[in-house]
Each structure stands twice: as C-alpha cells, then as structure tokens.
Amino acid sequence: MSTAGVQRKPAAATAGAKPWADPAARPYLEIAGVTKRFGSTAAVDRISLGIHAGEFFALLGPSGCGKTTLLRMLAGFETPDEGSIRLDGEELSRIPPHERPVNMMFQSYALFPHMTVEKNIAFGLEMERMPAAQRRARVEEMLALTRLEKLARRRPDQLSGGQRQRVALARALAKKPKLILLDEPLGALDRKLREATQFELVRIQEELGLTFVIVTHDQEEAMTVSTRIAVMNEGRIAQIGEPHEVYEAPQNRFVAEFIGDVNILEGRADAAAGRFVFAVGGWAELPEGAAPVAMAVRPEKIEIELARGAEEDGPNRILGVVEDIAYLGDMSVYHVRLDSGSIVRVARTNRIRALEEPIDWDSRVRLAWDAKSAVPLAA
Numbered sequence: 001m002s003t004a005g006v007q008r009k010p011a012a013a014t015a016g017a018k019p020w021a022d023p024a025a026r027p028y029l030e031i032a033g034v035t036k037r038f039g040s041t042a043a044v045d046r047i048s049l050g051i052h053a054g055e056f057f058a059l060l061g062p063s064g065c066g067k068t069t070l071l072r073m074l075a076g077f078e079t080p081d082e083g084s085i086r087l088d089g090e091e092l093s094r095i096p097p098h099e100r101p102v103n104m105m106f107q108s109y110a111l112f113p114h115m116t117v118e119k120n121i122a123f124g125l126e127m128e129r130m131p132a133a134q135r136r137a138r139v140e141e142m143l144a145l146t147r148l149e150k151l152a153r154r155r156p157d158q159l160s161g162g163q164r165q166r167v168a169l170a171r172a173l174a175k176k177p178k179l180i181l182l183d184e185p186l187g188a189l190d191r192k193l194r195e196a197t198q199f200e201l202v203r204i205q206e207e208l209g210l211t212f213v214i215v216t217h218d219q220e221e222a223m224t225v226s227t228r229i230a231v232m233n234e235g236r237i238a239q240i241g242e243p244h245e246v247y248e249a250p251q252n253r254f255v256a257e258f259i260g261d262v263n264i265l266e267g268r269a270d271a272a273a274g275r276f277v278f279a280v281g282g283w284a285e286l287p288e289g290a291a292p293v294a295m296a297v298r299p300e301k302i303e304i305e306l307a308r309g310a311e312e313d314g315p316n317r318i319l320g321v322v323e324d325i326a327y328l329g330d331m332s333v334y335h336v337r338l339d340s341g342s343i344v345r346v347a348r349t350n351r352i353r354a355l356e357e358p359i360d361w362d363s364r365v366r367l368a369w370d371a372k373s374a375v376p377l378a379a
Helices: 067-075 117-126 132-145 159-176 192-209 219-225 243-248 253-258
Strands: 029-038 041-051 057-060 084-086 102-105 181-182 210-216 226-233 237-242 263-270 275-276 283-285 292-298 304-305 317-327 331-338 345-349 362-370 374-377
Touching: 029 067, 041 057, 041 084, 041 237, 057 067, 057 192, 057 219, 067 102, 067 117, 067 181, 067 210, 102 192, 102 226, 117 132, 117 159, 132 159, 132 192, 132 226, 159 192, 192 219, 210 219, 219 243, 226 253, 237 243, 237 253, 253 263, 253 374, 263 345, 331 362
Parallel strands: 057 210, 057 226, 102 181, 181 210
Antiparallel strands: 029 041, 029 084, 226 237, 263 275, 263 292, 275 283, 292 374, 304 362, 317 331, 317 362, 331 345
16 A cells, blocks of 8 residues: 655745745754764764754664664754754753753653643643743643643543643643654554554644654654654665655665565666666666665555456566455555566556456466656665
8 A cells, every 4th residue: 555645834934935945044943963972873873964943854763773772862852973063053962951942752652640631731831930821821822722622631551542642742842842852643543543543642842833853663653743754764864855755766776665565676776778677577677877676666556457468568567466356445455466476566556446358366467667657676
C-alpha cells in the first residue's frame, strides 16, 4: 500500500513561498555539525540541518537511528560532544533545560494523576509565578484550543488516550515556547484515533504558527503532519525533503526501502545501448547521465493485466504469474512471481465493483510502468 500522506499547506509558507527553498532565508533552528557519542558509538554523527519558523518538521527513522538522541539535545537533556544548536540566533548549549524556550511532549504524556486537566495545564505557569488572572486566561485559551473545555475538572484516569494526549499538548503549549518537541506523541493510540489526532495536531500547529519538531518511526504519521522530513539512518541524515519528495524521489536505497512499499529491481546499466537491463528479465530506458545498479518502482505505479500470448519486447515490461492476492477493500495487492523467480508487488485500486477480466491466482500477467515512475538507485 502507498504511504504517501495528504497534501497540506505548510504553516511556514506565505503566499506559496517555501523558506527552505530560498538560499537567502535564515533557519529558525540551526543544527551545525552535531555529534553525540555513547562510548565508541556515535548515536548522532555530524548532523547539520536548518528548520524554519512555523515548520512542522519530522525526524523519521528506525529504532536506534539517533532521532530521539537529537531531540533530547534540542531539549537540553543531552549535551552534544561536537557542534552547535542555535534557536532564533541564540546558542542553546549555554541555557539549562528548564530555562530554554522549548517544551517537550513525551510519548507517556507524563501527566500528574492527582491533578485535574486544568491544573495539569496550569502547572508550568504556576512554576513561572504567572499572575493568577493571567494564568486562568491562558488555561482557558489552551482548553478551547484543544477542545477540552468540558473535561477541565476531570483527572487523567477519567480520560481516554486521545484526551490525555491533548492535555499533554495543551500543557506543552501553555508557556508559548519558541519550539515544541514531540517524542512519538501518538504511539499509544489505536490506528483510527491516531489518524484523527494527526489532523488535530496539524490544525493546532497551523493555528498557533509555532515551530514543531516531531520524532516518529511511523512513515504515514510523518508524511501526514510534516512540512518536511529528515530520514535518519545510523546517526546520519539519509535525505531531507517534503513528503512527496522523499516518497517519489528517494535519493538512495535506504530511503526507497524505508518509506512505503517498493520493488527494488536489480540489474546493470548498458550505457552504449542506453538501457538498464533487469536481472529479473526485461529492460528499461536508461535516464540520461545515470549509471544505476538498481531501479525502485512503487507497487501502485505498476500496471497489471492478463498476458496474451507472446509479448512484444519493450521498455518497462516484464512477465510473471500471480502467486498471492490480498483484497484490502479500496485496493488489491498482487504478488507476482517473475520468470526469474523474483517476486514483485503490484497495488491496484478497486475503482469498480467487479473487473470484466478478473486477475486470479495462477494468472499469467504482464507488468508495465511509465519510464518516469522508476527511480534509478546508485547504491
């Protein structure tokens, strides 16, 4: 299935402008050459990136890739061994965690069980000795923003998981920090509630215009909420881009395989003939100047139809037999065993209730795709 998220207007964009595409635009959060080691292991290895004001930026990657360590350095819970972190022009390393204009929302929510919703939200404001009238006004503002007004007098054990998540978010927002850090904030929610809450996060972030940085291993979550994504692997950034860029144009094999479903077709480049010859059979037109060792093709980019006798030779075309079918309601996923023995996944949208020529188990089929749908991979 496709993992591409919804299209959304970036909060950081003004009249269609994207500050990250402007070389003259200065990032709001600047991470320069940051390294963090634990013993001989570099959990974060010389990372540099810029995040602009009003962005909803995602750090995405598998467990152990360094994304949480990087987030903890932003919060001040870890100290970089090398490099610098600047927020709105100010070096954060000189500021202790409790004095940074940064607030963090944890996966566990970390709510005080003996306090009501409104008292949980007010806690940080009380610690800052905000005047009572101003504090009450801020709490009411946060309750309205997160749609918790009717739950203000309840304790956390009287709330659902989604409601507790909103309380934790309201508490993080109450002090109006310059930067909000979200550490796997929706991991404890079931799928349907998680999807609904993702849109709530986007709504709140866009309404406030604050800068959010979220850490997640959930690709759909990152693609749904973020303006841009940094895909991390082994302490380094494998690719930074808008959601559609990392999905449609992965820059390396790791990103292609980590983001969504993909078929990696091995082969060799024949520059003289202008062809990429698949090890699985068939060939593709070689993009100008490319010398790939593999091609990445998303399952939904591949067309599948019943084969009719001898097939005419042509680019981006291979034959096989349907080995498995998964009916998912909105689409069907076919596992096609090629003549070479390799398996290719094909996703087909079920646009009508029944096909005139249904493709069944053991059907001999032809797979084809547009040349622009295959992404050459150098490594």
